[in-house]
Each structure stands twice: as structure tokens, then as C-alpha cells.
Amino acid sequence: MSTEKKNLEPGLPPLLPETKTVMDTLMAADLIKKALQLAVDQDELCLKEQIAITEIPSSPFGEELRGKDFVERFTQMGLQDVHMDEVGNVIGRRPGVGPEPRTKLIVSAHLDTVFAKDTNFKVRQEGNRFYAPSIGDDSRGLAGLLQVIRMFQELKIQTMGDIIFVATVGEEGEGDLRGVKNLFRDPNVDVDAFMSLYWCDPSDAIVGATGSLRYRVSFDGPGGHSYLGFGQPSAIHALMRTSKVLCDLEVPQDPKTTYTVGVVKGGTTVNSIAAHASMDIDMRSTDNNALLALRDKVLPCFEKAAEEENAHWGITDEANKVKVTVTQIGNRPAGQQPHESPVCQAIRAGLLALGLPLHMYASTSGDHNVSLSMGIPSLAMGAGGRNWKMHTLDEVYEHVDAYQGPQLAFLMACAMSGVDGITKGFLKKRAR
Numbered sequence: 001m002s003t004e005k006k007n008l009e010p011g012l013p014p015l016l017p018e019t020k021t022v023m024d025t026l027m028a029a030d031l032i033k034k035a036l037q038l039a040v041d042q043d044e045l046c047l048k049e050q051i052a053i054t055e056i057p058s059s060p061f062g063e064e065l066r067g068k069d070f071v072e073r074f075t076q077m078g079l080q081d082v083h084m085d086e087v088g089n090v091i092g093r094r095p096g097v098g099p100e101p102r103t104k105l106i107v108s109a110h111l112d113t114v115f116a117k118d119t120n121f122k123v124r125q126e127g128n129r130f131y132a133p134s135i136g137d138d139s140r141g142l143a144g145l146l147q148v149i150r151m152f153q154e155l156k157i158q159t160m161g162d163i164i165f166v167a168t169v170g171e172e173g174e175g176d177l178r179g180v181k182n183l184f185r186d187p188n189v190d191v192d193a194f195m196s197l198y199w200c201d202p203s204d205a206i207v208g209a210t211g212s213l214r215y216r217v218s219f220d221g222p223g224g225h226s227y228l229g230f231g232q233p234s235a236i237h238a239l240m241r242t243s244k245v246l247c248d249l250e251v252p253q254d255p256k257t258t259y260t261v262g263v264v265k266g267g268t269t270v271n272s273i274a275a276h277a278s279m280d281i282d283m284r285s286t287d288n289n290a291l292l293a294l295r296d297k298v299l300p301c302f303e304k305a306a307e308e309e310n311a312h313w314g315i316t317d318e319a320n321k322v323k324v325t326v327t328q329i330g331n332r333p334a335g336q337q338p339h340e341s342p343v344c345q346a347i348r349a350g351l352l353a354l355g356l357p358l359h360m361y362a363s364t365s366g367d368h369n370v371s372l373s374m375g376i377p378s379l380a381m382g383a384g385g386r387n388w389k390m391h392t393l394d395e396v397y398e399h400v401d402a403y404q405g406p407q408l409a410f411l412m413a414c415a416m417s418g419v420d421g422i423t424k425g426f427l428k429k430r431a432r
Contacts, residue, residue, distance in 0.1 A: 005203075007357035013339050015349055018426050022415050023349040025423040032422070035151045035410060039403040042147065046384075046406065047399055050143035051123045054135045059117040063088050063169045066111045070142070070167040077149050079165060087182045088169040094152060097420050098160030103427045104190055105417055106164045107148060107409065109141030109197040109383070110171035110179070110367060114391050128399045135397040136387030140405070141197035142167060144383030147406035148413065160418035160425055164191075171367050176330050180370045187374065192430045193343055193416055194371040195409065198380035200387040200397065202405045203356055205347045206380035208363030209372045211291045211334025212284045217242075217302050219266075221322035223275025231313055233322040236266045236274040238309035245301035246281075249294075255287035257294055280329065286363045288334045288373065302326055332365050335372030342427045343377040346412040354407060376430060381409065 026032045039046075058066045070090040074082040079092030090111070096102045113134040115121075123132040149165055151157070170178035183189070198206065219235040251257040259281065266277025283298065285291035306324040315321050337344065351358050364380070372378040384405025386398040418425030 005357070005359040007359070008361050009348060009352065009358040012348065012361070016340060016345055019345040019349050019415070022423050022426050023353050023411070026411060026414055026419065027353050029419070029422045031155060031157060032414065032419070035155050035157060036407050038151050038154065039147060039406045039410070042150065043403045046143050046147045047402065049146055050135070050139050050397075051130065053142050054123050054132050054139040055121050057117060057119070057121055058111055058113045058134065059115055059119070060112060060172060060174050061170075062117045063111040067167065067169070070111065073146060074165065077146070078153050079149065085182060087178055089179045089183060090167040092165045094149070094159070094163045094165065096159045096161040096163070096417060098418065101429055103161035103192045103417060103425065103429055104164060105161060105413060105427060106166055106183070106191055106194045107145065107197070107413060108166040108168050108195065108367060109145045110138045110168045111142070112169055112172050112175055114172045115393075119393070130397045130399065131394065133393050133395055135395050136200050136385070137390045137395070138171070138198060140200050140385060140387065140397060141383045144197045144405045144409060148409045151406065151410045157414075158420040159414065160420060161416070161427060163413055163417060168367055174329070177332055177367060177370055180367045184370050184374060188432045191371065191376060193427055194368055194376055194378040195343065195412065196367040196380040197383040197405070197409060198366050199382050199390070200385045200405070201359065201382040202384060202408045203351065203358060204360035204382050205344070205358060206364050206366065206368065207337060207341070207344050207361060208286055209333070209335040209369035209378070210284055210286050210363045210365045211288055211369065211373070212282060212330055212332045212365060213291060213295055214280065214282050214328070214330030215299070216278060216280050216327045216329050218276065218278040218325045218327070219306060219322055220276050220325070222320050224273040226271040226273055229273050232273050232320065233309045233313050233315050234273045235277040235322055238305050238322045238324070239264070239266060239277040239279060241305035241308050242279075242301050246298070249297065251294060252290055255285055255290050257285035257287070257290045259283045259294060259298070282330070284365075286334055286336065291334060299326060332369045333373035335369060335378070336363070337372060337377060341377045342416050343379045343412070345426065346415050347379060347381060347408070349415060350408045350411040353411060354404060356404060356408070383409070
């Protein structure tokens with residue numbers, strides 16, 4: 001069986017005429033050709049930065065060291081208004097030269113990792129393969145972000161629209177997108193498109209946002225001895241009663257909607273009536289309405305389970321009842337966009353211009369969720385090279401044709417923002 005990936009581009013609607021005109025004009029310009037060559041010439045420099053970034057420790061809610069490093073890097077590279085915001089995002093602005101109101105494009109990558117603060121991030125090399133936690137996700141994205149900035153700065157390329165470069169915090173799991181949630185806390189925020197350099201393969205376009213809701217459900221009761229206290233309600237038994245609902249839930253296939261109980265904890269010894277038990281449940285969908293409908297099916301079953309456990313033993317005294325507490329531990333909104341969206345047009349046109357296939361055109365969860373859920377054109381994309389075993393201590397990055405990632409991101413930014421003296425961009429100001 002062939003493992004060759006299929007090029008998805010021929011199966012998509014044709015690019016808009018304006019998209020093709022803008023990209024063709026860019027690719028014919030000497031200044032843009034020089035910038036694309038610069039990415040090739042500085043490929044090893046970008047790799048060195050990637051290794052250096054990887055070896056700066058970063059953990060959930062522990063991105064400070066990488067953040068301070070990026071404040072210095074953004075400042076040294078000549079971005080304007082460089083600062084770290086109240087949650088730790090590092091932001092630098094490259095103003096355009098077009099008339100106001102100018103379009104505003106965010107290009108980002110994330111500073112955090114999934115690993116504990118005492119993790120060994122030292123990079124090990126074997127040929128063109130590099131091994132270390134976070135070497136690809138998202139150290140490659142951060143290094144690619146720096147390379148895109150360099151392509152603009154060193155050749156003094158003036159875009160018509162503003163480009164805002166951001167190194168975000170809190171993208172991974174328990175971070176719950178806290179960095180981008182802070183960026184977009186104002187529903188009228190002046191941003192017209194959002195790009196996230198999220199992993200490696202530039203042929204992957206993440207154009208949809210899979211939403212998720214996560215809850216920790218805790219059952220607590222008096223507990224007791226398994227023999228002498230028999231007749232007291234059990235926190236574990238109450239939790240088990242939820243299986244009547246959770247194990248037989250039916251969810252839609254389109255839009256794809258999923259759920260799982262990923263963690264169950266409880267009890268202390270085999271001869272005890274459990275005083276505490278808990279579960280973590282994850283629910284996902286590409287559609288917010290389907291996600292909320294699933295939530296509304298699931299959440300009532302927890303209170304009902306506690307009531308059934310208490311009723312089974314005839315417990316009426318509030319002090320002796322099993323009680324349930326439901327705590328939300330994750331909330332990532334879903335979002336979709338049409339093929340005509342400027343970010344979808346930009347990545348497809350950029351791949352065609354560079355002679356690269358489109359291997360993935362799909363939905364997943366990441367920093368782009370928040371902005372896309374607000375109707376802002378948004379995507380996640382690869383920053384170059386290849387990687388696998390993400391989110392493990394054995395993560396691998398393969399440095400092959402890695403310059404293509406920064407080239408693609410640069411072309412997309414130019415096509416949407418426009419370049420002074422070459423072409424207007426096709427990104428439009430968002431209605432507010």
C-alpha cells in the first residue's frame with residue numbers, strides 16, 4: 001500500500017481571480033524573490049535559533065524565560081512597541097505604510113510546552129534529525145516567526161497593512177488558550193486576520209477550529225468502613241452511575257462530535273467506602289451548537305447520579321449525602337470559514353507559488369480557535385521541516401527543506417497585507 005500523501009488542491013474550488021493576480025505579481029517582483037532566497041540562505045541560522053529556543057525551559061504557566069528572550073529578540077530586530085502583556089504574550093508591531101484605516105494581520109507562534117518545568121530540553125543531533133521535547137512544537141514555529149521578521153526587516157520591505165508579531169502563552173492543554181483569549185478579550189478588537197505557526201510541515205493547512213469543553217467532576221461524601229459503615233453512599237458508586245448515560249451517548253458524525261472520560265480517580269483502600277472520586281471529561285466538535293448540545297446532554301447526568309446514589313441508600317440528611325461539584329477546566333470555541341476566506345486563499349496560493357502540495361485542509365484545536373470563533377479569518381500552519389512524536393520526551397525534528405515554512409508565511413503576509421510599490425493586498429478591513 002502506498003503511503004504517499006494525496007494533494008488536496010485539485011479537489012478544492014478554484015482560487016479567486018484577485019488571489020491569483022496578487023500572488024503572481026508578488027512572485028514576479030525582484031524584491032520578493034530576494035526575500036525568498038534569504039530564507040534559503042539563512043536556513044542554518046534559523047535552525048540554530050530553533051535549537052537555542054528549545055533549550056530555554058518552558059512549561060504550562062512557566063513561559064517567562066522564553067518570553068523574556070523574545071522581548072529581547074523582537075527589540076533587537078527592530079519591531080515597534082515591543083512589550084509583554086499582562087498574561088505573558090510578547091507583542092511587536094511592524095506598521096504598514098498604507099492609508100488608514102490599515103488592515104491588521106497577526107502572525108504568531110506559541111511559547112509554552114506541555115512539559116514539566118524540570119524537563120531536560122537539551123537538544124541531541126543525529127545527522128539532520130534533532131531530538132528534544134518541544135523541538136518541533138512549537139520551537140520550530142517560534143524560529144520560523146523570527147525568520148519571517150528577518151525577511152521583512154533586512155530587505156526593508158514595506159507592507160501596506162500593519163503586521164503584528166506575537167509569541168503567545170497558554171496554547172497547550174491546561175493553558176486553555178489564555179494568551180489568545182487575552183489578545184481577543186475585546187469583541188471589537190482591531191484585527192483582520194490571524195496566522196499561527198503551529199508545527200512543521202508547510203503542506204498542512206489547519207483552516208477550521210475544533211472546539212472543546214472540558215470538565216472535572218468531583219463526587220464527595222462521608223465515606224466509611226466497607227463493613228461497619230455499609231449503607232453510607234459511595235463517591236465511587238455515584239461516579240459509576242454516570243456510565244448509564246456516558247457509555248451510550250449518541251453524537252453526530254457531521255459535524256464531527258466526540259467525547260471521552262480521560263481520567264478517573266477515587267478511593268483510598270479496597271475496604272473503604274470512597275469519600276471522594278472524580279473524572280475528567282473532554283467533549284469536542286467542529287460546530288459550537290453541536291458542542292453545546294452535547295454539553296447539555298452530559299452535565300445533568302452528574303447531579304442525577306448523586307441523587308440516585310443517595311436515594312439508593314435512603315439518605316436524607318444533607319450532611320451524609322454524596323454531593324457533586326462540576327468545574328470547567330477547558331473551553332475552546334469552535335469555528336469554520338469558507339474557501340473564500342483570505343487566509344484560506346493565501347495559503348493555497350502560496351503553496352502553488354512555491355510548487356508545494358496541499359496535504360491537509362482540516363480542523364484541529366489551537367491558538368486560531370478564539371479568533372476564528374469571532375469570525376476573524378484565521379488558520380494554523382507549518383513552519384518548515386518535518387516532525388513527529390510531538391508532546392513526548394522523544395520528539396523528533398527533521399531538518400529538510402525547512403526554509404519553505406518561512407517562505408510560505410512571508411508570501412501569505414505579503415499577499416494579504418500588500419507590498420508598497422508591488423501590489424495591493426486582498427485582506428479587507430473587518431466590519432465591526
